[in-house]
Amino acid sequence: MGHGEYVMWGTPHSLYAGKARSYLIKKGVPYREVIASDPEFLGQIIPQVGHMVIPVVRTPQGEVVQDTTDIIDRIEARTPTPDFTPPGPVQRVVAAFLDAFGSNYLLPLAMHYRWSYRDRQELFLRTEFARAIPRMPHAQRLEVAGQLMTKFAGFLPNLGVTEAVIPALEASYGELLAVLDAHFQAHPYLLGGRPSLADFGLMAPLYAHLARDPVPAFLMKTTAPSVFRWTERMNAPALVDTDYPDHADGAFPAGDALPETLEAVLAVAFAHWGPGILADAACFNRWVAGLDNPVPGTLVSHNGARQVHPHVGRISYPWRGVTMERASHPHSLWHLARAQALAAALDGTDAARLSALLERTGGAEVMAIATTRPIVRENNVLVLG
Template sequence: MTHVLYGLPHSLYSGKARSYLRKNGIPFVERSPADARFRNDIVPKIGRVIIPVLETADGKVIQDTADIIDHFESAGVRHSASPPGPRQRAVAHLVDLYAVVTLVRHAMHYRWSYLGSQRRFLTHAFAGDTQVMARMQSYLPMLGVTEATITEIERSLADLLRSLDRHFAQHPYLLGGQASQGDYGLLGPMFAHLGRDPVPLAIMQNTAPNVFRWTERMNAPGPDMAEFGDYPAGFAADDAVPDTLLPLLDLIAQEMVGELIDKAAALADHVAAHDPAEGAPVADRPHHRTIAAVATRFRGVPFEAGLQPYQFLVWQWLADEGATDDAVRALFAEHGLLPLLDTPRAARVERRGNIEVWGRIG
């Protein structure tokens, strides 16, 4: 029963799916999207060229890492990504959301703003396809990577690495001795881009060796935490969130809350202007990731970002998990994160047929 994962070593979300399959001992082989079967059989089924895609042993095609993980979680796996307690689940979803909203910006900046310093490596990774490389580089402004924001992006990475390095010096994973949804989400940008491309890799190895070691651990098939001795396997007992992780919550509040509040307002404007029908695709074409532009700020610096419905899908998982739980609300209140649970969103976003569609409106 071997599955096929279509992905690439330098693909952000491929790394997330690959790690989950390895950690759970799920047999798979990985194929490049250049494979003829991907072009001829898989792309027509999903309607766009995108990775990762999983073709299960019985022929089911699943696109998007979250859907891949959900597929196996619902069937039961050796090491679930979902902690048993509501506080830990909420924190796992929070870190996953931060990776999608904020850290993609860091990942793309350090890959493409430093192209001249790592051109040979990236040219090899992209098989010399300069057109694809140029297209990827063109996404930087939409993601908020501008001359005005670059200084704060780099300060942010330094703050993040400092915080995570202190945590991973004491704990093998975010929430104890087992990888959570937050670990898999964080691994996306922290490995394929920031922990593999030469420029950010050197920064990580030289300033945050415990974070680099965590990226190795996340890519290993087993727990891979020998240096922690008899550290207990599994998530931390009693739904505990380690004290060493709390500075990360403060950083997330500083960097992401305001941006998402602005994007929620922009979504409301878009829904009011277009009156979308429930079940309709959120974008005019399956490969389009954004539906509008949003004026917002990152660490106090103004920029214009793309309004990406997928971010609202990931935000919903967090809000659905923690909005009514007293323990989650208390934790989030302590760290300035309550707006993530309480900010109204004009419409839900769902995944159907491997694309994002409008869910309940209003």
């Protein structure tokens, strides 16, 4: 282990590894990335985590940390500069909300554009998946990669991606790209002159799947080129553009202000994610009510198995003119609760300004979602608090 060095195990095509990698680059801490087929990772790190998942980071102190949110929290607490936490209380709520939105809502969209268009990007995907398969001739690795790809493509129905909803999914993504592109024409990052949790959360889906895979990358480059440029900016320690003379100081806006163009992004996020996360909360509350003995520490899982993205039942709800049917997603509720906790701590004029923002952007109902029991992370899984 290098002195003072972080180690991240992941793959180039991993959605969440893209989030952690971008953060490590922007933070400027020494790190090296190791492909997840590494024998040390499989033999020593995964047994500590308790289930197969990437990315995983080992700190210079030897701690093994899983989940991008925990990784960022850990490093932010130990490395104060550069500071990616906005100074304003409303800004912090917005950053935490967009982190949750990007990390959760856009997962099915990213998977759709990767697997629904597999036939148009087969060689690229096979080659990417083959990179994580060791000690085989290239042709054999491509063959094994194809088998892995079929497994991942099989996740689409559980994510709600079916032929009936694909037009609505793609329209939703188009609307999001449009407001993001308008924003990034004026600002280098979501909250202004420097990145925050909001950027890292959206980087998860918008880079590895949607900016690298050939079909969605073409869509992004030809319809939202400023979003694509942002993905490049997020993977560079410093990227000088002449587009942003007002952000030469690399700072967050003063006075807890938000860029005006960000309100359109928030409006899309609340409108498009709202129906699904409301259904997630209702399903979770029904699941808790049906437990015989829901003591703290009870695993959040429909079948008692440790999972990266557990569910507690299937849900069905109207969404953008179609019926969305998928497995519930308690992780969304856990992640949203981080933003809700920041919002609940506001008072006085700060609370009033957040309330006015939510009224303008249609976010009051989403931010008021409540679960009958808190969801916490312990030992790399979600459990009841």
